[in-house]
Amino acid sequence: MSETNTISSITSFSLSEKAGVRLVVLGAGESGVGAAYLAQQQGYDVFVSDFGPIADHYKVQLQGWKIRFEENQHTEAEIFQAAEVIKSPGIPEKAPIVKALREKGISVISEIEFAGRYTHAKIVGITGSNGKTTTTSLTYHILKNAGLNVGLAGNIGKSFAYQVATEHFDYYVLELSSFMLDDMYQFKMHIAILLNITPDHLDRYNYQMENYVTSKFRITQNQTADDYFIYCADDAETLKYMTEHTFEAQLLPFSIQKELPLGAYLNGEEININTPKNHLQMTINKLALQGKHNIYNSMASGITAKILELRNDTVRESMGDFKNIAHRLEEVAVISGIKFINDSKATNVNSTWYALESMPGKVVLILGGVDKGNDYNELRDLVSKKVKAIVCLGKDNRRIHEAFSDEIDTIVDTRSVKDAVQAAYHLAKKGETVLLSPACASFDLFKNYEERGDQFKKAVMEL
Structure with missing residues (x-):
């Protein structure tokens, strides 16, 4: 496969030439902070800009490395001085700052590319x-x-x-x-x-x-x-x-x-x-x-x-x-003969399909969160064969009810992990599985899928 791409002018700079060359990093998460450190090590004048708040531990790192940064804003006068910009993957193309950089012809690349x-x-x-x-x-x-x-x-x-x-x-x-x-x-x-x-x-x-x-x-x-x-x-x-x-x-x-x-x-x-x-x-x-x-x-x-x-x-x-990673079909515990599995990383319908497909017996399925325009049709056959009850975990569960009310007699709404785990525990029987595989993003009730999974594990261990 071949593609024609603009080759960044910054790639040919020697270390001495990089001194004073501005490199801007947009986003100060794991990707952005790591890119900033490497850029500084390579001799660039580095500036980090995040439109939201920066987590304390990343701020401490940037301060320790004496890398300039800003949070809760993008100062265009600083950013447009860049010879090149490293964009964190979570920032979409439609973000105003990215559009402006494209219009000015400033090279925008990923941390991996850099x-x-x-x-x-x-x-x-x-x-x-x-x-x-x-x-x-x-x-x-x-x-x-x-x-x-x-x-x-x-x-x-x-x-x-x-x-x-x-x-x-x-x-x-x-x-x-x-x-x-x-x-x-x-x-x-x-x-x-x-x-x-x-x-x-x-x-x-x-x-x-x-x-x-x-x-x-x-x-x-x-x-x-x-x-x-x-x-x-x-x-x-x-x-x-x-x-x-x-x-x-x-x-x-x-x-x-x-x-x-x-x-x-x-x-x-x-x-x-x-x-x-x-x-x-x-x-x-x-x-x-x-x-x-x-x-x-x-x-x-x-x-x-x-x-x-x-x-x-x-x-x-x-x-x-091999032991699987946390939050991906992670076996948490077996309590009263009921197996609890944390698949919080399943943030789309296809991931949940894979999780259900691998379950050997009857399942109480915990679903819900921020629906990204999900088409639940592809889950219908598996749900009708394997799922005895659905426990919804989210602020708005209407589409889950609409999708599965003809297949499943028991669909319960909850607004916290603790309530969801308690409900699932009472619905499941010995030899069955409680599966958290939400098919949705977590941002309605949680910071991310890790927090959702961690709360699930904590709630299970408190049963």
């Missing part, structure tokens, strides 16, 4: 609408267990820029959202993984699915014949795009529906992985991550491991002992 200029590490980049964090964490786990000098960054952990400034890794495994990919131009993945594409964040893409798909495929830009593109051969949106475009990288698909000569496929209960140089087989009942969606995730990680020629025993062992 940090990539200062590392020679090989990059494994992972994107997709669902499964990114799990696959990124599993891939990192395998590589680390194999003894590689590897870092974990992107949409997870410490910022990539901060790690580039403070560490010397040979490899990085990066979780990449579409928002990050949108502002990446010259950055190149040695191994690019695209797990799947389902409608999400369409408000950021003018409600055009093709814009979102194009954004996801930016993960393949700049790849050469020495690089690899790993993708799901069962994903309709992925295949549709690929029939209309060419790719320089070596293609390694994965599938649970058909046999493939290269990549990975499922043969009965066994995963078969074939790369040009290596082969691996593993039975799915030995995987730490169960469920159809996790077979896909494990295939993508396994292909990566074999590209890097890791030993089969190490790969099998790592896939068997």
Whole structure:
């Protein structure tokens, strides 16, 4: 895949030339603060601007590094002096300051793009609408267990820029959202993984699915014949795009529906992985991550491991002992024979579908929050088969009632995690599961999905 992009003028500056060159960072979260530190280390005149309040611990860091910053405003006189701007992924294109920068022709890039200029590490980049964090964490786990000098960054952990400034890794495994990919131009993945594409964040893409798909495929830009593109051969949106475009990288698909000569496929209960140089087989009942969606995730990680020629025993062992990340199908406790699972990271319908699909028995499902224009139709079949009751957790639950009242007799409204957990506990029976998998963003009642998940875990332990 090839794209024409403007090459930033700042990339050719030597360290002495950077002195006095203004670099502005918009947004002072993990990504922005890390970028500011790396920029200062590289000799730029750094200014950080956040339109909202900056968290105290980030302010302390910026003050300690003597980096100038502002909060609750954007001072255009400061910002428009920039030779280049690093934009945090949460800031949309329609933000007035971003529009103004575009009009002035000032280069706007992502933290990942900026940090990539200062590392020679090989990059494994992972994107997709669902499964990114799990696959990124599993891939990192395998590589680390194999003894590689590897870092974990992107949409997870410490910022990539901060790690580039403070560490010397040979490899990085990066979780990449579409928002990050949108502002990446010259950055190149040695191994690019695209797990799947389902409608999400369409408000950021003018409600055009093709814009979102194009954004996801930016993960393949700049790849050469020495690089690899790993993708799901069962994903309709992925295949549709690929029939209309060419790719320089070596293609390694994965599938649970058909046999493939290269990549990975499922043969009965066994995963078969074939790369040009290596082969691996593993039975799915030995995987730490169960469920159809996790077979896909494990295939993508396994292909990566074999590209890097890791030993089969190490790969099998790592896939068997991996512990999933917090808030993603995280088993919290079993109380009175009822299993409680925290899947607060499921902020869209497709994520909840995957969670329900992996549940073995009857489920009391906790749903709700900020509805991003959800189409609940794709959940209907699974809900009617597996869900005995729905507990709503949100300020406005009308659309959940409308979607499922014909399928489910019991739908309960709650406004706090404690009430939701109590209600679910009384509705569930021994051998059943209480699943928090909201299919919605958390901003109506919580700061983020982590706070929602943490409150859920606390409420369960207080039963």
